[in-house]
Amino acid sequence: MNASAAFSQSSYALKKKKQALQREINLLQKNANLAARNKRLTISQINALNTKIGLMQDKITVINSEMKNLDNQITENTHTVQNLKGQLGELKASYAGMMRFAQRNKNSYDKMMFIFSSSSFNQAYKRIKYLQQFGEYRKKQADYILGKQKDLKYKIVILDKSLKEKTSLVQEQEQEKNKLGESKSQQSVILNKFSKQEKQYRQDIATRKKKQAQLDQQIRAAIARDIAIAKQKAIAAAKAEAARIAAVKAAKLKAARAAAAKTGNTKALAAAEKEAATESTASTSTNYLTATPKSAKLSSAFESNRGSLPWPVSSGSITERFGRHMEGQASYTNDGVNIETSAGAMVRAVFNGTVSIVNNQYGRYFILIKHGGYYTVYQNLSSVSVGAGDAVTTKQAIGVVANDEGRPQLQFQIRRGTVPQNPEAWIAK
Incomplete structure (x- = not known):
């Protein structure tokens, strides 16, 4: 991947990130405007303002990265423009030399003399081919010069666009810094207000902790009920499996006794009696919530999506x-x-x-x-x-x-x- 393509991808990613940050900032600001009707300062307002300041700082960091990328692109395009100008100058000088040579030898008589003065037929043929190739090369050089001029014009347009974009970014950065300064001043005022009313906020936090503790108790109780139900099912399933195994062993023992009575062969009977005397080693899972194949599969699928679960709200x-x-x-x-x-x-x-x-x-x-x-x-x-x-x-x-x-x-x-x-x-x- 060339530098220009890498910049394009990086620039696009930074723009998307900046837009996402701005959407979050706008959302928090919108909610702050609505909450402003409530004159009483709350913990949620303090947290939201702190989050907004963090997002604004992140946005300034993204703008700095955009400016750095633009500086690299401007430097690269400036060098490209200079190289194109140098190449164009050399091409024009070479083409001018060809044109002077062609002007001196444009007379058809001179061309014929050039061919007929050959020392052999092979040399004459080569001179004819030379004149043809010279004409074609001159045309290609003219087309090449036009192409280079077009490239140069395009790069100058891109360079001019990048310079304008950088100017716009510098202005945006300055605006964001001013907004950040205002938010930090607001934060300072709020924290000062908080320190004066800390007793009230301690009471708010105590109330919040009490409510959350009650909710958490309900959640833990519900999960405990699920575990207890799963445990009962697992134990019942284990007992059923043990009963099934015992029935199979009993059937085998009965068949072995009948065979021994007929044939007098007690070897098979001894083996069946030994198997019947062995206790079942079937055990239940200690993690009852994943005791069944269905719940174990769902749990595994949930784990495999760690880091990629969708948000519980579409934006926030x-x-x-x-x-x-x-x-x-x-x-x-x-x-x-x-x-x-x-x-x-x-x-x-x-x-x-x-x-x-x-x-x-x-x-x-x-x-x-x-x-x-x-x-x-x-x-x-x-x-x-x-x-x-x-x-x-x-x-x-x-x-x-x-x-x-x-x-x-x-x-x-x-x-x-x-x-x-x-x-x-x-x-x-």
């Missing part, structure tokens, strides 16, 4: 990440991620599975979907379109996101059994 930004968080002196743990999206956004299942529970708490719904040994959790829904026991498919709509503290947010979790996983390691980048 992660405003709060997985793990432990500190807000002033208060701390809390997020077992998933908070995704800020557009108002009324559809929530989608990220993989095939079965709805384990649908529940309403504090006026909001949450859905737990089972995928073999894995679960996905969708919290803060204003309405749902599935019920417990329903089979769902990848990207199937399951509900509508609700507003949380004035902003449309989905709390999304992935669990292996009851153990929380970082969703960012599972969903597509």
Whole structure:
């Protein structure tokens, strides 16, 4: 791949990334404008502003990469233009020499004399061919010069376009830096306000932790019920298998005894008695959620899609990440991620599975979907379109996101059994 093609691909990728970042920034800003009606500052607003600042910094980084690529292209095209000018000058000088030679020998008499002055027929033939080739070469050189002039004109147009694009990028970079400065000033004001009202925010976090703990307790209880049901089925299946094996052994022993009574051969009977005395070694799986072939296959398919699962909403930004968080002196743990999206956004299942529970708490719904040994959790829904026991498919709509503290947010979790996983390691980048 040449440098120009590599630049084209890289430039396209950077433009797409910049557009994606701008869409996220616009979404957060739109939600901020709506939430501005609520005069009370919230943790969600602080997280969204921090996310927006991070996205703006990423966009400036992308613009810097675009400018670097353009600088490389401008340098390359400048060298190409200079080389083309040099080649064109040499071609024109060579062509001028040919034209002078042709002018001096344009007389047909001179050409005939040139041919007839040959010392042999073979030499005369070669001189005829030379004159023909000279004429053809002169025409080719003229066409070649025209081609080089066309190439030079095209490269100059591209160079001019790149210079204009760089000027536009410099202006865009300056605008983004100004916007970033304004957002950082806003962040400073908000953090100052937060420090003055930290007692209130500690109470908010305590309330949030209490609500989330109750939800998590329901989720763990539901998963525990699934495990208990799966365990019962696995034990029942193991007992049935043991009974089947015992019946087969009993039948063999009965047949061996009958044969021994007829023939007097006790060797086969001894072997059958030994087999019947051996206890069954059939055991149940310790991972009851994947005890059946169907659930094991689904669980394996879910695992194989790690890093490429679709997002639970079609567009949005992660405003709060997985793990432990500190807000002033208060701390809390997020077992998933908070995704800020557009108002009324559809929530989608990220993989095939079965709805384990649908529940309403504090006026909001949450859905737990089972995928073999894995679960996905969708919290803060204003309405749902599935019920417990329903089979769902990848990207199937399951509900509508609700507003949380004035902003449309989905709390999304992935669990292996009851153990929380970082969703960012599972969903597509």
